[in-house]
Amino acid sequence: MKGNSEIKKGEEKKNGDTIPKKSHSELYELLAGIVDESNISDDVIERRLYSHDVAPLPKMMEMGFKMLPDVVVRPNSASDVSRIIKLAIKEDIPVVPRGGASWALGGAVPVLGGILLDMTTMNKIIKIDEENLTVTVEPGITWNDLKDKLHKKGYLIGAYPSSAPAATVGGWINTGGVGVGSYKYGGVDRQVVALEMVLPRGEIVTFGTSSIKSSLRMDNLTPFFAGSEGTLGIITRITLRIYPSPEEIRPVSYVFPSVKDMCEAIFEITRSDVLPLHISFFDKNHFIYLKNMGKDLPEITAMVNLALEGSSSSLDVEEAICDRIMQRHNGEKQSKEFSEHEWEERFFEMRIKRLGPTIVLSEALIPVSRLHEMIKRSQRIIKKMGLTAAVTGMISDRNTVAFMPYCLTDERKLRSMMTMSFTKKIGDAAFKLGGRPVGLGIFFAANIKKLHGHGADVMKNIKSAMDPNDIVNPGKLTEGMTRFGIPIPAFGMNMGMDMMATMARLPGMKIKLKMKEKSHAAE
Amino acid sequence: MGNKIPNIKDLYACLQCGYCRSICPVYRETGWESLTPRGKVYWLKQLSAKSLLDKLLGRKIEITDEWMQKLFTCTLCCRCESLCHVDIKFHEFWEDARKWLVENGYGPPTAAKDMYENIKNPEFKNPFMEPTAKRDEWYKDDYDLPAKAEVVFFPGCMTSFYEYQVLLNMLKIMSKAKIDFTTLGSDEMCCGAINLMTGQFDNFKEIATYNVGQLEKRGARTVVTGCPGCLRALKKYSKYVGKSNFEVLHTTQMIDRMITEGQLEFSKDFKKKSLPIVYHDPCELGRISELEGKGIFEEPRRILNSIPGVEEVLDYPNNRMNSECCGGGGGLKAVDYELTTKITARKVDEGIELEANTIVSSCPNCKAQISIGVEAKKDEYKAKGEKFKMKVMDIADVVAKSI
Numbered sequence: 034m035k036g037n038s039e040i041k042k043g044e045e046k047k048n049g050d051t052i053p054k055k056s057h058s059e060l061y062e063l064l065a066g067i068v069d070e071s072n073i074s075d076d077v078i079e080r081r082l083y084s085h086d087v088a089p090l091p092k093m094m095e096m097g098f099k100m101l102p103d104v105v106v107r108p109n110s111a112s113d114v115s116r117i118i119k120l121a122i123k124e125d126i127p128v129v130p131r132g133g134a135s136w137a138l139g140g141a142v143p144v145l146g147g148i149l150l151d152m153t154t155m156n157k158i159i160k161i162d163e164e165n166l167t168v169t170v171e172p173g174i175t176w177n178d179l180k181d182k183l184h185k186k187g188y189l190i191g192a193y194p195s196s197a198p199a200a201t202v203g204g205w206i207n208t209g210g211v212g213v214g215s216y217k218y219g220g221v222d223r224q225v226v227a228l229e230m231v232l233p234r235g236e237i238v239t240f241g242t243s244s245i246k247s248s249l250r251m252d253n254l255t256p257f258f259a260g261s262e263g264t265l266g267i268i269t270r271i272t273l274r275i276y277p278s279p280e281e282i283r284p285v286s287y288v289f290p291s292v293k294d295m296c297e298a299i300f301e302i303t304r305s306d307v308l309p310l311h312i313s314f315f316d317k318n319h320f321i322y323l324k325n326m327g328k329d330l331p332e333i334t335a336m337v338n339l340a341l342e343g344s345s346s347s348l349d350v351e352e353a354i355c356d357r358i359m360q361r362h363n364g365e366k367q368s369k370e371f372s373e374h375e376w377e378e379r380f381f382e383m384r385i386k387r388l389g390p391t392i393v394l395s396e397a398l399i400p401v402s403r404l405h406e407m408i409k410r411s412q413r414i415i416k417k418m419g420l421t422a423a424v425t426g427m428i429s430d431r432n433t434v435a436f437m438p439y440c441l442t443d444e445r446k447l448r449s450m451m452t453m454s455f456t457k458k459i460g461d462a463a464f465k466l467g468g469r470p471v472g473l474g475i476f477f478a479a480n481i482k483k484l485h486g487h488g489a490d491v492m493k494n495i496k497s498a499m500d501p502n503d504i505v506n507p508g509k510l511t512e513g514m515t516r517f518g519i520p521i522p523a524f525g526m527n528m529g530m531d532m533m534a535t536m537a538r539l540p541g542m543k544i545k546l547k548m549k550e551k552s553h554a555a556e
Numbered sequence: 557m558g559n560k561i562p563n564i565k566d567l568y569a570c571l572q573c574g575y576c577r578s579i580c581p582v583y584r585e586t587g588w589e590s591l592t593p594r595g596k597v598y599w600l601k602q603l604s605a606k607s608l609l610d611k612l613l614g615r616k617i618e619i620t621d622e623w624m625q626k627l628f629t630c631t632l633c634c635r636c637e638s639l640c641h642v643d644i645k646f647h648e649f650w651e652d653a654r655k656w657l658v659e660n661g662y663g664p665p666t667a668a669k670d671m672y673e674n675i676k677n678p679e680f681k682n683p684f685m686e687p688t689a690k691r692d693e694w695y696k697d698d699y700d701l702p703a704k705a706e707v708v709f710f711p712g713c714m715t716s717f718y719e720y721q722v723l724l725n726m727l728k729i730m731s732k733a734k735i736d737f738t739t740l741g742s743d744e745m746c747c748g749a750i751n752l753m754t755g756q757f758d759n760f761k762e763i764a765t766y767n768v769g770q771l772e773k774r775g776a777r778t779v780v781t782g783c784p785g786c787l788r789a790l791k792k793y794s795k796y797v798g799k800s801n802f803e804v805l806h807t808t809q810m811i812d813r814m815i816t817e818g819q820l821e822f823s824k825d826f827k828k829k830s831l832p833i834v835y836h837d838p839c840e841l842g843r844i845s846e847l848e849g850k851g852i853f854e855e856p857r858r859i860l861n862s863i864p865g866v867e868e869v870l871d872y873p874n875n876r877m878n879s880e881c882c883g884g885g886g887g888l889k890a891v892d893y894e895l896t897t898k899i900t901a902r903k904v905d906e907g908i909e910l911e912a913n914t915i916v917s918s919c920p921n922c923k924a925q926i927s928i929g930v931e932a933k934k935d936e937y938k939a940k941g942e943k944f945k946m947k948v949m950d951i952a953d954v955v956a957k958s959i
């Protein structure tokens with residue numbers, strides 16, 4: 034689709050829209066030799082719409098990063114992708130893969146412009162293998178679509194992100210997340226049995242085997258690519274494990290008089306015989322915000338939602354065990370309707386955004402045993418920074434909490450930039466408790482050194498060896514990079530974030546959000 | 557830019573999560589972000605937040621003619637509203653956005669402008685340039701309708717000029733049930749739904765005043781229409797011209813009442829070889845009416861289930877609040893005809909998958925649109941040397957055949 038591409042050849046401008054070597058129309062013509070023109074756009078408005086993800090970044094960012102892609106292409110096959118990558122190597126321009134763009138750390142946002150690959154055109158189910166209990170799909174299918182189609186055939190997908198209506202299979206693998214179902218079935222890495230990828234030199238390869246379980250050996254590299262944030266190649270086909278649909282999925286919710294009780298109850302569940310499909314929790318503020326939006330809710334200090342899965346008779350037993358554990362910690366069981374409503378709402382955890390209207394979400398993985406300590410620390414950070422924030426999360430395995438506090442702010446106010454540092458502070462607190470922040474993307478690439486020490490150099494070497502031309506999603510994961518190709522030094526990024534956190538405390542920097550019901554620091 | 561962009565709160569509330577995208581029929585058939593609700597909201601937000609900084613950074617944030625066309629590339633089915641993470645009221649939002657564009661001198665698309673002019677033209681009083689006299693020429697010799705009556709039947713333009721089978725069937729049903737009714741005959745004017753849909757609000761009040769005047773002149777206590785577009789527009793009249801003396805009903809509500817009150821008796825079975833029936837919920841009758849107060853979902857199903865010979869009424873996999881648009885809504889036909897046929901093809905395919913032999917709806921636009929889809933499917937089969945059969949009917953057609 035030929036659009037209003039705006040920039041003519043050689044017209045190098047000092048704005049967010051220059052390209053290094055080829056004019057937009059030359060690039061367009063070259064791509065038109067690979068895919069149908071209806072799958073290419075160089076229209077400037079269209080490109081803008083592919084220059085962001087869920088995070089509303091300040092325009093100023095464009096001084097440092099070239100987020101506007103030069104062209105958007107929608108490939109239809111691995112061979113399309115391979116040819117596009119070869120073209121990109123020849124022309125020395127980046128290729129950035131994008132799924133549903135529902136992540137918030139800029140993984141799918143260009144930082145050096147280039148070709149944006151919209152993977153959502155490749156969205157078919159290729160095969161449901163009932164003999165080997167696997168499904169093979171293209172990367173652009175959404176988790177919801179896959180989940181619903183499998184359900185009709187009597188199968189369950191182990192885990193999916195709570196952004197399932199928008200998140201793609203390829204996208205979630207690349208963020209390496211945990212989600213609904215992970216407590217029982219593991220993170221996305223545990224769902225994948227085989228991958229077809231186009232590597233950064235353009236070769237199409239397959240890892241893993243889709244029939245029998247391949248153990249974690251050198252000949253199965255699939256886990257290596259999970260969480261690679263689109264920097265090690267483009268996924269073009271995935272084989273996932275599937276499970277027979279259970280007789281029943283039974284949600285049960287419990288409300289606690291204090292966060293401490295809630296944390297102890299969660300801890301005991303993780304040490305018990307029951308293995309729920311999903312466990313999530315929310316603090317008081319989350320419900321206060323919902324009430325402020327006019328939702329009809331009882332007074333809630335802390336809440337745990339469980340989803341049990343299996344045969345109805347076994348669930349009766351599991352439910353009774355859960356009831357006993359929860360009661361020991363003063364948990365009060367909620368009605369069936371309430372629990373079911375909470376389960377339905379699992380995809381809509383950010384309704385509260387309307388109040389902000391900006392929401393800054395951070396995510397860290399921490400040990401279950403340190404949950405209460407982590408909540409206390411977060412609350413101190415929230416108080417110190419003067420934020421409007423709530424704490425939520427899910428338990429991703431017997432030892433790990435995906436801890437997800439969010440804060441509400443207003444991007445139209447200067448101070449909102451400072452709240453970005455909230456995420457950094459939460460990450461720091463997680464480090465102190467033996468955990469770590471989740472996802473690196475553009476902004477937290479600097480953390481990789483902190484996470485892995487010299488291991489980070491090994492990772493950089495792997496990236497350079499696989500992608501010597503730095504073509505596939507440059508500037509992410511292993512190295513934060515600005516538009517001028519200058520890496521953001523780790524300490525610089527960290528210092529910047531710390532400085533913002535300090536400034537956020539200055540009196541003039543407070544943002545008052547209008548609320549009828551006041552939020553509290555929980556006990 | 558003249559006046560301020562409406563619904564700024566929603567623009568900021570939007571999470572950009574993209575849930576809406578996954579169920580938008582326009583996105584499904586086109587695949588570009590600019591044609592998703594999320595993409596449209598994003599650009600509106602950029603426009604609303606335009607500042608000097610954009611200039612300094614060389615960010616061109618503007619309304620181009622292509623973008624205006626894109627904002628109109630939407631069936632206004634409001635499926636997006638049913639999954640929106642932050643509850644944006646899209647049934648108002650899209651109309652407001654179009655209105656804002658038009659008021660600022662952008663658009664609407666040429667075909668929409670033409671329709672507006674045709675409605676204004678006293679020779680037509682309808683969007684399709686049909687002479688006013690044609691409105692009642694199908695029936696005026698056969699029915700001696702009174703000058704005044706309790707019930708006034710308001711067929712609407714689509715039914716009057718193109719889907720007149722539905723019109724004749726409705727007249728038959730009301731006569732059979734001995735309802736004291738009349739019509740506005742050739743005095744009827746387009747309800748104005750097109751004006752609201754295409755952002756051309758300025759003369760809606762005039763239209764409302766005219767039609768309310770005509771209805772009251774005939775002593776209407778109940779106004780009944782088979783067109784969900786007219787239904788919504790007629791209900792909005794009171795907001796513009798004050799409370800009137802009549803209630804507004806959809807034909808399915810009226811027929812449902814007649815059946816429960818025993819005014820209508822069925823004597824013939826529904827044709828066996830046209831069974832089973834699948835019912836399609838028209839967006840404006842179901843979901844959007846529900847978003848505006850009360851959706852009409854059960855009346856049509858109750859009616860179909862009471863037809864002798866009909867044992868089961870099938871549902872589309874996505875039905876009621878989640879019903880998928882037939883493609884005929886929102887004036888999209890005037891912007892991108894080919895796209896509407898792609899959307900419709902899906903509806904017909906789903907009917908085939910369900911092994912239905914008749915697709916029934918309760919909207920003249922749906923009937924027309926799905927019929928186009930069925931014709932296209934016939935051609936497709938013919939090219940393969942095969943035969944394809946699928947009946948497309950309005951509820952009034954079904955009822956009339958059995959009395």
Ligand SMILES: Cc1cc2nc3c(=O)[nH]c(=O)nc-3n(C[C@H](O)[C@H](O)[C@H](O)COP(=O)(O)OP(=O)(O)OC[C@H]3O[C@@H](n4cnc5c(N)ncnc54)[C@H](O)[C@@H]3O)c2cc1C
Nearest residue numbers: 132133134135136140195196201203204205207210263268
């Ligand atoms: C309401 C909400 C709830 C969420 N809940 C969860 C949750 O429960 N768990 C969780 O982990 N996350 C969650 N997220 C974050 C996000 O939705 C997930 O990480 C999601 O899986 C991202 O998928 P996507 O298709 O949107 O990927 P994108 O945002 O488009 O991309 C993510 C990364 O993957 C890369 N990528 C995409 N496709 C490919 C491909 N085919 N090949 C190579 N690289 C590719 C991109 O370059 C980028 O680095 C949530 C987000 C929202 C808004």
Ligand code: SF4
Nearest residue numbers: 570571572573574576
């Ligand atoms: S679903 Fe609602 S909040 Fe999410 S992108 Fe669409 S309009 Fe925005």
Ligand code: SF4
Nearest residue numbers: 580630631633634636
């Ligand atoms: S109203 Fe329908 S066609 Fe228009 S954006 Fe919403 S879902 Fe898409």
